[in-house]
Amino acid sequence: MKVCISCGMPMNSPEDFPLGDVSKDYCIHCARPDGSMQSFDEKLQGTTEFIIRTQGFDAKVARESARAMLSRQPAWKSVSQ
Amino acid sequence: MKRSIRQIQKDETREKLLSAAHIVFGQKGIMAARMSDIAEAAGVSHGTVFVHFKTQETLVAAVIDDFGIRMGQRTHDMARNSGSLRDVLKAHLEGIREDEAFYTQLVIETRSLPPIARETMISIQSAVSFHINQAAQREMDAGVIKPMSMALLFNTWIGLVHYYLTNRDLFSPEKSVIETCGSMLIDHFMHMISSAN
Incomplete structure (x- = not known):
């Protein structure tokens, strides 16, 4: 089983992959509509908005939380420092 | 790469410690648990815990x-x-x-x-x-x-x-x-x- 290198989500079946392409190392939620992988800034923005919408955090705290979460993922260990 | 027997044993001890710590933390509290409680629960010596985890914070x-x-x-x-x-x-x-x-x-x-x-x-x-x-x-x-x-x-x-x-x-x-x-x-x-x- 693969784990998304960008967000850590387990990828068990084709619908977890962008455009159903199981050769990809990132999940459907970390892909752009054309199937390419979102940049760190795009993912950081999306995760921040998601945390605010679903958990109601303060905007600055949500951004810091999103950064901390992403910084532990293989794709972003070096870029998020 | 094939792991040596020594490495396999080391990995197994680490797993045993993580699993014991998980249980002890649940029973005694994460901050209140002592490294000696975890060593005892895992059936290893106190010193062995520190070989794998230098500090309690690393283990936590x-x-x-x-x-x-x-x-x-x-x-x-x-x-x-x-x-x-x-x-x-x-x-x-x-x-x-x-x-x-x-x-x-x-x-x-x-x-x-x-x-x-x-x-x-x-x-x-x-x-x-x-x-x-x-x-x-x-x-x-x-x-x-x-x-x-x-x-x-x-x-x-x-x-x-x-x-x-x-x-x-x-x-x-x-x-x-x-x-x-x-x-x-x-x-x-x-x-x-x-x-x-």
């Missing part, structure tokens, strides 16, 4: 990280098998039930633990809220539940669950509070948000 971080990965997988699996919001809530409680003692300690102690504890909790709640949100949105669109803020819907649910977990001694002193009160909490929550009211 490793156990929490391990737990976060497991909960992530469990949350993902639960979504795959859940259709309605009620199903998602039920699966959420079942996921907690599997690690109830440790999860409860994590909820109680998060703010006094290393930052990884807070980050792991936020990460777990983000995954859970994602699936609750998806099911809730479908039921709001269908008029089954009242329209409301997704954040408040999630926070009301998690607040209720955490209140019962952290006060287990009041609600279910002899056994799992999820086992005793879980169905009641789901029924109450669904009743509160139902459009039929």
Whole structure:
């Protein structure tokens, strides 16, 4: 089983992959509509908005939380420092 | 690359320590547990713990990280098998039930633990809220539940669950509070948000 290198989500079946392409190392939620992988800034923005919408955090705290979460993922260990 | 017997034994001891620490933390508290308690539970010498984890903080971080990965997988699996919001809530409680003692300690102690504890909790709640949100949105669109803020819907649910977990001694002193009160909490929550009211 693969784990998304960008967000850590387990990828068990084709619908977890962008455009159903199981050769990809990132999940459907970390892909752009054309199937390419979102940049760190795009993912950081999306995760921040998601945390605010679903958990109601303060905007600055949500951004810091999103950064901390992403910084532990293989794709972003070096870029998020 | 093939691992040497020595490396295999080392990895096994590490796994044994992580698993023992997980249990001891759940029983005694994460900050209150001593390295000697964990060594005893794992059946290794006190010194062996420090060979694998230089400080208690490193061990705590490793156990929490391990737990976060497991909960992530469990949350993902639960979504795959859940259709309605009620199903998602039920699966959420079942996921907690599997690690109830440790999860409860994590909820109680998060703010006094290393930052990884807070980050792991936020990460777990983000995954859970994602699936609750998806099911809730479908039921709001269908008029089954009242329209409301997704954040408040999630926070009301998690607040209720955490209140019962952290006060287990009041609600279910002899056994799992999820086992005793879980169905009641789901029924109450669904009743509160139902459009039929």
